[in-house]
Amino acid sequence: MENNFEKNFNRRSFITMTAKILAATATFGLFPDFAEAARKDKKKKNKEVEKKPEFEMPPLIDLKTLDELEIGKLNLEFTNDMDIRESTGAVVIHHAGLSKDVDIDVPSIHDMHLGNGWAGIGYHFVVHKDGFIEQARPLKYVGAHAYQNNKYTVGICMTGNYNLNYPPFEQTMALEQLTAAICKKYRIKPSCTTIFGHRDLNATSCPGDKFYPYLPQLIKNIKEVL
Secondary structure (H helix, E strand, C coil): CCHHHHHHHHHHHHHHHHHHHHHHHHCCCCCCHHHHHHHHHHHHHHHCCCCCCCCCCCCCCCCCCCCCHHHCCCCCCCCCCEEEEECEEEEEECCCCCCCCCCCCCCHHHHHHHHHCCCCCCCEEEECCCCCCCEEECEEECCCCCCCCCEEEEEEEECCCCCCCCCHHHHHHHHHHHHHHHHHHHCCCCCCEEEEEEEHHHCCCCCCCCCHHHHHHHHHHHHHCC
16 A cells, blocks of 8 residues: 555656656756757758859850850861761760869870771860860861761860769850850750750760759850850
8 A cells, every 4th residue: 555655656756847847948948058059050050051052053144156265276187088067956065074083185085086986086176174165076077976966966075074073163164155156156046955965865974963964054044145
C-alpha cells in the first residue's frame, strides 16, 4: 500500500516539475546560450542560401558585327578540299573538353583534328579563356564539329573543360558577342533550335555540365540585342 502511495506521489511530482519547466521555457527560453547559437547558425545558413550563384551569364550590352570584333587569324594549312557551306541556319557551341581545364592554342587543336583524318580543325572559331577569339576553319567552309549537322552550322569552341569548372567572365562575354554577330550575319533568329550545345545534336557531354544549363540565358541575352 505504501509503495503504491510513493509511486503515485513520485508520478505527480514528476508531472508537476515538468509543467513548471515547460512554463519557464515558454517565458525565458530553454538553455538561452544554446538557443542563441542555434539562431545564429540558422541565420548563417540562410545567408549561404542567399549567396549569388558561382556563375552567371553576363548581359550582352552591345551588338557588334564580325568585322567589328577583334578576331585573330592564323594561316593554317588544310589537307584537302573542303565543301562550301551552302546555307547557315544554326550555331553549335562546344568546349575543348581536355582532361584538365586549361587553355589550348588553335594549332594544337588543328593537329589533333588532322590526327582524326580530317582536313584540319573542325571549328570555325575558338574562344580563349581570356576572351580572345581566333578564326579556325574558314567560315565559308563546312565544318567538322557536329556529326551529321555540319552542312548548315557554324561551330564555336570554348577552350577549357566545363564539366570541371565554370568558364571565365571574359570568355562567356566573348562567346555571346561572337554568337550574336554570327546570328546577325546570317539572319538567324536566336532560339533553342538555332543555338545548340553540342550535346543537343550528338551523344556527348559537350559543352560541359557546368556551362550547358546557362545556354538558355545566352540565347535570351542575344535575343535582347538583335
